[in-house]
Amino acid sequence: MSFRLFHVDAFTQFPFSGNPASVCVLPSPADETWMQRVASEINLSETAFICKKDSGSYFLRWFAPKGEVDLCGHATLASAHVLWNEGLHPYEQKIRFVTNSGMISCEVSENWIQMKFPVIEFEEEDLPKGIVDSIGIVPKFCAKTSLNDFLLEVESEDVLKDLNPDFQKLQELECRGLIVTTSSGDNDFDFLSRFFAPSIGIDEDPVTGSSHCSLGTFWSDKLSKKILIGKQISEREGIIKVCIEQNNIILSGQAVTLIRSELF
Secondary structure (H helix, E strand, O other): OOEEEEEEEEOOOOOOOOEEEEEEEOOOOOOHHHHHHHHHHHOOOOEEEEEEOOOOOEEEEEEEOOEEEOOOHHHHHHHHHHHHHOOOOOOOOOEEEEEOOEEEEEEEEOOEEEEEEEOOOEEEOOOOHHHHHHHOOOOOEEEEEOOOEEEEEOOOHHHHHHOOOOHHHHHOOOOOEEEEEEEOOOOOOOEEEEEEEHHHOEEEEOOOHHHHHHHHHHHHHHHOOOEEEEEEOOOOOEEEEEEEOOOEEEEEEOEEEEEEEEEO
16 A cells, blocks of 8 residues: 655645645554654655544644654645645535644635634743753743753854754753744744754754744733734744734744655
């Protein structure tokens, strides 16, 4: 048996930018060990596996090269893009994904895919020494999110751009990853960020939807804005629109299919 497999660049409208994800379309739920082996073989930051339920919604699971993840924005965006773009789901209808983090709904608005995610809470805490050792600077703010990420604010865009973490030391921290952010001097964007997660096989993630589920509320509170635009300044770069609701956060992005293939 073969399965349809897609390579999609997410949070971008241009090939070879944004964050690449693989999307595997399954006829029924697959064995977890097999999905992990596929994700490790493909070796992108995340591979999404989707299959349709009788109710019309879709099971969705995300696997990084070293393990399953609880929430992934760019692979959710890529999955919705594949379902609509390949004619597997009516374009005018919402998509509902059943995930380990609950229900995620997606719809299209002016060529942007909007995804409704849960808000990821965070609490300020003392800065662990291991963070300073791993990134070489003392951030102005440190918090821990409910996804087990550290959220750090640094002084400026130059400091953010110049970060060159020691990934071996970073991997020793008790966390999923490190979100590092600062305000933007460009009027087109409200904030900038980078995301490092060597513990799950991703030294630097190109564009990270899940980090914006906490970045959105962090910058909304600081800037007193409910609608924001974030730019992740990795080498590939990507743009995420953020809208704060009472109990949810709406992330919007674009995507482009790069490869259509079969997995045997």
